Amino acid sequence: MDVSRGRARLRGARVPVLVCAMLLAAGCTAPATPVERPGASDRAALPLGPDDVQGRFLKVIKEVLPSVVQIQASRDLGSGVVYDGRGHIVTNAHVVGSEKTFRVTTANSEEPLTASLVYSYPEQDLAVIRLDRVPTGLRAAVFGNSEAVQVGQIVLAMGSPLGLSSSVTQGIVSATGRTVSEGGSDGGTGATIANMVQTSAAINPGNSGGALVNLEGQVIGIPTLAASDPDLGGGAAPGIGFAIPASMVRTVADQIVRNGKVVDSGRAALGVTVRTVVDDGYRPAGAAVVTVTGGGPAARAGLRAGDVVTGVDRTPVTSATGLSEALAARRPGQRVSVTYQRDGAAKTVEVTLGEQ
Structure with missing residues (x-):
C-alpha cells in the first residue's frame, strides 16, 4: 500500500473552492483516572448515551475549532494549529513548501491575516509560521500526550478540506506506532516518519x-x-490516514519557537547515502551505499561505498526507503546490527547510530 501526501494545486476558476494539501486524523489521549468515590466505578462503566456523545462532540468542537486555521500560500492551501499566544502556528512542511509568507484565516474571521515562516523541517514534515499581528482573542490549542493514545478511541479531524474552512470529521484511532514514508515526486518532503497514528x-x-x-x-x-x-x-484509500503524534510535534515546534530551528532531531542515522538495487528478477534487493560520511557511524564501523545493506537487526532491508523506515524506529546512540553484502559475501557489523 502506498501513502500519498496529496497536495493538489489551486485550479483557479474551474473549482469554486480552494484545493490543496491532504490531511488526516488520528490519535487520542486517555482521560485522567477519576477520584474514587462510592459508586463512581459503576457509573464510569456505563456507556455514554447518544445525547452524551453528541454533547461531548459539541463541547470539543467549540473549544478546539477556534485554534485551527486555514493557511494559504501563493498557490497552495492547507491547515494549521495555533501553538501559543504569541502567534506561532504549527503545520506541515509540505503545506508551506518553499514559501516564506502566507495568508492565514482564523475560524472566527473571514479577514485573512499575514504570517511569515519561522522554520520548516521537512525531515519530519513539520513547520512553524508566525502571525505578523496577533489578533485579540487568539486561542492556542492544548496538545495532549500521544503516548496515551489507544486503538479504538474516538477522534475528530479539524481543518480546511477542499478549502472549506472550519470543517470537522469523525473517526477512531485504527492503529498506533506506524512508520510511514511520504512520497517526494508530487511535491512531498519524502520524509520517513515513525510512530504515526x-x-x-x-x-x-x-x-x-x-x-x-x-x-x-x-x-x-x-x-x-x-x-x-x-x-x-x-x-x-478510504478510512486509512496517518497523523504525526503530538509528542513529536511538541519536540520539533518547541525547538523552532525557542531557537529558530531544530537543533536536536532525535532521528537516528547511519551516516550514508544509499540507492535501491535490484536482483536478477528486477526485485528490490537492498540499499547500496553510495557515499559514507567521514568519521560517521558507518565509517567507524567499516562500511564503505559499494556495500549493500540488507538488514538492520532483524528487520530486512530491500530498498533505500526500507532502510529509512528501519532507522526511523530507532534512536541516536542506539547500537544495532547491520547486515550487508560485500563482493558477494554476507557480513554483519555492529553500529552505534548517530543523529540525522
Missing part, C-alpha cells in the same frame, strides 16, 4: 497540518498522510 477519520485535500483531537479537547496529532490504493489508480 493511523485513523479512520475522513481525509481530503486541504486538511494537511490541521488537528486530530480527542474527546478531552486535546490535539493528539497533526493529520499529514493518506493511504493510496493502486487498484483505484492511486486514489485515496
Whole structure:
C-alpha cells in the first residue's frame, strides 16, 4: 500500500473552492483516572448515551475549532494549529513548501491575516509560521500526550478540506506506532516518519497540518498522510490516514519557537547515502551505499561505498526507503546490527547510530 501526501494545486476558476494539501486524523489521549468515590466505578462503566456523545462532540468542537486555521500560500492551501499566544502556528512542511509568507484565516474571521515562516523541517514534515499581528482573542490549542493514545478511541479531524474552512470529521484511532514514508515526486518532503497514528477519520485535500483531537479537547496529532490504493489508480484509500503524534510535534515546534530551528532531531542515522538495487528478477534487493560520511557511524564501523545493506537487526532491508523506515524506529546512540553484502559475501557489523 502506498501513502500519498496529496497536495493538489489551486485550479483557479474551474473549482469554486480552494484545493490543496491532504490531511488526516488520528490519535487520542486517555482521560485522567477519576477520584474514587462510592459508586463512581459503576457509573464510569456505563456507556455514554447518544445525547452524551453528541454533547461531548459539541463541547470539543467549540473549544478546539477556534485554534485551527486555514493557511494559504501563493498557490497552495492547507491547515494549521495555533501553538501559543504569541502567534506561532504549527503545520506541515509540505503545506508551506518553499514559501516564506502566507495568508492565514482564523475560524472566527473571514479577514485573512499575514504570517511569515519561522522554520520548516521537512525531515519530519513539520513547520512553524508566525502571525505578523496577533489578533485579540487568539486561542492556542492544548496538545495532549500521544503516548496515551489507544486503538479504538474516538477522534475528530479539524481543518480546511477542499478549502472549506472550519470543517470537522469523525473517526477512531485504527492503529498506533506506524512508520510511514511520504512520497517526494508530487511535491512531498519524502520524509520517513515513525510512530504515526493511523485513523479512520475522513481525509481530503486541504486538511494537511490541521488537528486530530480527542474527546478531552486535546490535539493528539497533526493529520499529514493518506493511504493510496493502486487498484483505484492511486486514489485515496478510504478510512486509512496517518497523523504525526503530538509528542513529536511538541519536540520539533518547541525547538523552532525557542531557537529558530531544530537543533536536536532525535532521528537516528547511519551516516550514508544509499540507492535501491535490484536482483536478477528486477526485485528490490537492498540499499547500496553510495557515499559514507567521514568519521560517521558507518565509517567507524567499516562500511564503505559499494556495500549493500540488507538488514538492520532483524528487520530486512530491500530498498533505500526500507532502510529509512528501519532507522526511523530507532534512536541516536542506539547500537544495532547491520547486515550487508560485500563482493558477494554476507557480513554483519555492529553500529552505534548517530543523529540525522
